[in-house]
Amino acid sequence: MSETSPSLVPQQELWQLPAGELAVLLREEFVSWWRQESRIHRIIAHLDNGGARALGYTGVAGLVADIARSSGPGVKKLVKRALATNPGQGIDGAEIPAAAPVGGEAVREGEISPEHVDGIVRVLEKIPAAVSGEDREFAEQTLVELARRAGVREIGKAGKEILDRLDPDGPEPRDIPEPRRELNVHQRKDGSAKFDGYLDPVSAAKTLALLDPLAQSSEGDQDGELVRRSRAERYGDAFMEIIALAASHPESPNRSGGRSGLIVTIPLDALKKELGTACLDMVTDITASEARILACDCRVIPAILDGDGQPLEMGRARRLVTEALRFMLALRDGGCCFPGCSRTPRHCEAHHVVPWAHGGTTDLGNLVLLCAHHHRLLHRSDWTLRMVDGLPEFTPPEFVDPWRRPRTNRHTAQPRAA
Structure with missing residues (x-):
């Protein structure tokens, strides 16, 4: 041979x-x-x-x-x-x-x-x-x-x-009947929370009917959400999408009637450089990078701090992206602009191409829609974004593509009628 x-x-x-x-x-x-x-x-x-x-x-x-x-x-x-x-x-x-x-x-x-x-x-x-x-x-x-x-x-x-x-006997049967509905929330010192609980079959079916479509990739979706994140991460993001939809409803219990309203306190230099920490709702420490993500699409109250961290001036709450502008973004982008993603507009956040902290304007030419997953990725990785002829164009890091060839999403790259 x-x-x-x-x-x-x-x-x-x-x-x-x-x-x-x-x-x-x-x-x-x-x-x-x-x-x-x-x-x-x-x-x-x-x-x-x-x-x-x-x-x-x-x-x-x-x-x-x-x-x-x-x-x-x-x-x-x-x-x-x-x-x-x-x-x-x-x-x-x-x-x-x-x-x-x-x-x-x-x-x-x-x-x-x-x-x-x-x-x-x-x-x-x-x-x-x-x-x-x-x-x-x-x-x-x-x-x-x-x-x-x-x-x-x-x-x-x-x-x-x-x-x-x-294991010849298999799992031991439970002698104590399960409660019909139960939710335990464990608030931690750093502001995060851990959930565990139980839902009866009917409640579970109703809940999963909302969570499952948000946690799975759409048919033909090249984004790979199903594999990019673990099952727990995908369902966690799906849960937060439902919270965001509920919070934006006019009859929401928080009376916001719009996007999330958060108080973020951070020195202006830290916000621009994405270095250091910020304070969320006067209690929780978050990174400057996370504060910058929130600044894209949340209602923020700017606070100017001196070198010792003392407040010098407090501004009015300002809605960075109006509902009318969000509607125009939905018409233009049709959903998440990231290459391969097919998230619909209602599950997306507005992102400033030129950051707001660096003087970026809040208008159609400087905004794109991104799902929460790709919004975080764009802020935290070497993926870059620019507008070309009014449409978003993404450039991958060198380790993804050594030639760094620009990419677009198929539904944002199509010619549009006048």
């Missing part, structure tokens, strides 16, 4: 090889592919340890989707696979062991495929927390050894048998 790999065999000569040799060459290419993906796994795992956030992304999945120019379940599986087979890093810098280290090593050796790893991880995720570490390690080792000689389907069957032995 020839030792020449397919990459070195001219395409016109492949047809001359016997079928047996072609099959062996295909096997070699698969092994090489698996090993290459394991190297990609390692890079993704390292970027997950703070690297993605340093580049302005809320999670590593969004960064991977932009670099790979891809979206959908494939990217989601790739990231999950990478994080499961490589150690992570805690907030204190301590190493967090990988969930499937043996499977990761087998992929690096080219002995099993990434799909085998997916099946193994699915089984490991179902092992009860009460099972000892030794039993968990033995389960993974057993599945990896099976994967070296069997297909993915066999992994699922063997995993079910292992789970039946480790």
Whole structure:
């Protein structure tokens, strides 16, 4: 058998090889592919340890989707696979062991495929927390050894048998009936809040009917919202979109009848430079960058502070974007302007192309609509935005596109009738 790999065999000569040799060459290419993906796994795992956030992304999945120019379940599986087979890093810098280290090593050796790893991880995720570490390690080792000689389907069957032995009784039934509706709010010292609760089936169905459409990507959406953020992040953003819609209703309990009204206190220099901190509603500290995001589309009360932080002058609350101007933005942009995003106007915020703190005007030529996710990304990353012939044009960072070729959203790039 020839030792020449397919990459070195001219395409016109492949047809001359016997079928047996072609099959062996295909096997070699698969092994090489698996090993290459394991190297990609390692890079993704390292970027997950703070690297993605340093580049302005809320999670590593969004960064991977932009670099790979891809979206959908494939990217989601790739990231999950990478994080499961490589150690992570805690907030204190301590190493967090990988969930499937043996499977990761087998992929690096080219002995099993990434799909085998997916099946193994699915089984490991179902092992009860009460099972000892030794039993968990033995389960993974057993599945990896099976994967070296069997297909993915066999992994699922063997995993079910292992789970039946480790947890023969299944989860214990609850003796105490659940309440119909319950919501606990834990306010923290830094101003953030943690929620947990329970909804009966009818209440849950009504709630999810509102949350699900906002948390999922639209059909054909190239934005990749489904993979750019975790499920918890997507539903958290969906919850805040519902809050924003409720707050803008004329009969809202907060009587605002418009966009959010917030008091942000910050020195003018800090707002311009996006360095330092600001005070939200007189209580909570936020970064200057977050204050600048709020200044795009919230009702703000400017306060001029002296060098010692004492207020010198207090201005009137000013609505930066009027409802009439927002209507004109909706007509022009048709939704989020970020390339590939299909969020509708009602789920978007107005963004100043030239920042308001730097003298940017609040008019149609200096405003674009962005969904909350892409609004944060634009403020916190190296993506840039400019207006070209009255339409928004985005330039990606070099790590997304080395040539930094400008991009537009298909629904904002279309010619418009006069």
